[in-house]
Amino acid sequence: xxxxxxxxxxxxxxxxxxxxxxxxxxxxxxxxxxxxxxxxxxxxxxxxxxxxxxxxxxxxxxxxxxxxxxxxxxxxxxxxxxxxxxxxxxxxxxxxxxxxxxxxxxxxxxxxxxxxxxxxxxxxxxxxxxxxxxxxxxxxxxxxxxxxxxxxxxxxxxxxxxxxxxxxx
Amino acid sequence: xxxxxxxxxxxxxxxxxxxxxxxxxxxxxxxxxxxxxxxxxxxxxxxxxxxxxxxxxxxxxxxxxxxxxxxxxxxxxxxxxxxxxxxxxxxxxxxxxxxxxxxxxxxxxxxxxxxxxxxxxxxxxxxxxxxxxxxxxxxxxxxxxxxxxxxxxxxxxxxxxxxxxxxxxxxxxxxxxxxxxxxxxxxxxxxxxxxxxxxx
Numbered sequence: 001x002x003x004x005x006x007x008x009x010x011x012x013x014x015x016x017x018x019x020x021x022x023x024x025x026x027x028x029x030x031x032x033x034x035x036x037x038x039x040x041x042x043x044x045x046x047x048x049x050x051x052x053x054x055x056x057x058x059x060x061x062x063x064x065x066x067x068x069x070x071x072x073x074x075x076x077x078x079x080x081x082x083x084x085x086x087x088x089x090x091x092x093x094x095x096x097x098x099x100x101x102x103x104x105x106x107x108x109x110x111x112x113x114x115x116x117x118x119x120x121x122x123x124x125x126x127x128x129x130x131x132x133x134x135x136x137x138x139x140x141x142x143x144x145x146x147x148x149x150x151x152x153x154x155x156x157x158x159x160x161x162x163x164x165x166x167x168x169x
Numbered sequence: 170x171x172x173x174x175x176x177x178x179x180x181x182x183x184x185x186x187x188x189x190x191x192x193x194x195x196x197x198x199x200x201x202x203x204x205x206x207x208x209x210x211x212x213x214x215x216x217x218x219x220x221x222x223x224x225x226x227x228x229x230x231x232x233x234x235x236x237x238x239x240x241x242x243x244x245x246x247x248x249x250x251x252x253x254x255x256x257x258x259x260x261x262x263x264x265x266x267x268x269x270x271x272x273x274x275x276x277x278x279x280x281x282x283x284x285x286x287x288x289x290x291x292x293x294x295x296x297x298x299x300x301x302x303x304x305x306x307x308x309x310x311x312x313x314x315x316x317x318x319x320x321x322x323x324x325x326x327x328x329x330x331x332x333x334x335x336x337x338x339x340x341x342x343x344x345x346x347x348x349x350x351x352x353x354x355x356x357x358x359x360x361x362x363x364x365x366x367x368x369x
Contacts, residue, residue, distance in 0.1 A: 012194050019190045044197070046273045055274070067273045070280045097191045107178050123277060129179040142276025156172055 011051050015044065018064050019096060022047075025065070028114060028126050029072035040096050043071045058139070065127070065140045073119045113162040117155060124148065125155050213268065216261045223254045223261075230254070233316050242323055243315050246308030253305060264290050292360065299344040303337035 015022075022043050030036040046067050054063055114122055120141065127137045134148045141148065230251045237243040264287065271283045307330060314320040322330075352360060 012192065012197065015192045015197075019192055023190055050272075050274050053274075063274055066275065066277060066280075069277045070273045070275070073277070073281055074284055095193050095197055097193060104178070104181075107181070110175055110178055120278065120281070129176055131176070140277060142278040142280075159175070160172075 007052065011048055014051070014060070015047075015096075018061070021061065021064055022068055023096065024126065024130070025068040025072055025123075027111075028122050029075070029119070031111075031115070037096075039072060039075050042075055043068050044095055046071050062136065062140050069123045069140070073123075109163070109166065110159075113159050116162065117158065121151065121155050121158075124151055125159070128152055128155075213265060216265050216268075220258055220261050220265075223258050227251060227254050227258075229316070230312070233312060237315070243311065246311045249308050250305060250312060253301065260290070260294075288360075296345060296348065299348060300341045303341045303344075304334075306337060307333050 022040060026036050026039045026043065030039045047064065050063075050067060054060070114125055117125065123141065124137060127140060132140075134145045134152070137143070137148045137152075138145045143151070230247050234244045234247045234251070237247065267283060267287055267290070271280055271287070273280065275283075311322050314322050
C-alpha cells in the first residue's frame with residue numbers, strides 16, 4: 001500500500017474515533033443544519049490538511065479540539081466558505097451523516113444560553129461540560145490554568161443567571 | 170439549576186450518539202481530500218499580485234525620477250507615490266506573513282488573536298484606501314501625464330491643483346464618515362469579529 005493510501009486509511013480511522021467531538025463542536029457554533037454540514041466539512045478539510053503535520057507532543061484530542069474550535073469560530077464569518085461549499089460540492093456534502101438526537105427542554109435551554117456566550121467562552125464551557133480538566137482546557141485554548149478557572153466561574157454565573165431569569169419569566 | 174445537573178443533561182445528550190454518526194468513507198475518498206483547496210488561500214493571490222504590481226510600478230517611478238533629476242516639480246510627486254508604494258508593499262508583506270503564521274492547530278486564543286489582527290488590517294486597508302485615492306490622485310496625474318504623454322500639467326496653472334487637493338481632502342473625509350456609518354458587508358463582518366474577540 002502506498003504512503004498516501006495508508007495516510008488516508010489512518011485519517012478515516014481517526015475520523016471514526018473523533019466524529020463525536022467534531023459534531024459536538026459544530027453543534028455549539030452552528031445551529032442551521034445545512035450550515036452545520038458545511039462547517040463539519042470545513043473541519044474535516046482542515047483536519048486532513050494538518051494531519052501529516054500532527055505534533056505528537058500534544059494528545060490527539062487536544063489537537064483535534066484546537067482545529068475544530070478554530071475553524072468553527074472563524075467559519076461563521078467566512079462567506080467564501082459557504083459560497084464555495086454551495087457552488088463546489090454541495091451535492092456531496094454528506095461527509096458525516098447524523099440525526100441530531102432529540103433534545104429535552106432543559107438541554108434546548110442550555111444550548112440556547114450557551115449560544116449567548118462569546119465564541120471563546122462557548123468553547124470553554126463545552127470543554128468543561130465534557131469534563132476536561134482546567135489544565136487540558138488551558139492547553140487547548142492557550143490560556144493559563146488560573147485564567148481558565150476564573151473564566152469558568154464567570155461563565156457558570158452567566159448561565160445560572162440566564163436559567164434564573166428564565167425560571168422567573 | 171446546579172451545574173452538576175447541567176453536566177448530566179449534557180451527558181445524556183450524547184448517549185448513543187456515536188452509533189448515530191456515520192462517516193461517509195467512500196465519499197471522502199471519492200472527493201479526493203488532496204484536491205481540496207481551502208478558502209483560506211483566497212487572500213494570498215490578491216496580496217501577491219498586488220506586491221508584484223507595486224514592485225514593477227516602483228521600478229517605473231525610480232526610472233522616472235532618474236529622468237527628472239533636477240526637476241523637483243516632478244520628482245517630488247514621484248517620491249511621494251514611491252513612499253506610499255513602499256509602505257503598501259511592507260503592509261502587504263506583513264499581512265501575508267501574519268496570514269501564513271495562522272495555523273489551525275494553534276491554541277485557540279493565539280489563532281483567533283492573529284485572525285483578529287488580520288481583520289483589523291483589512292479594516293485599516295479599506296479606510297486608508299479612501300484617503301489614499303483622493304489625496305494621491307494629483308501626484309499620480311502629474312507623474313503619469315509627464316511620463317506617458319510628456320505633458321506638463323503645471324502649465325495649466327496651480328489654481329486647479331490647490332482646488333483639487335482641498336476637494337480631495339473633503340471627499341476623503343466624507344467617504345470615511347459614510348463608510349464608518351454604513352460599512353459594507355465584508356467590513357461589518359470584520360468589525361463584528363473583532364468586537365466579539367476584543368475582550369479576550
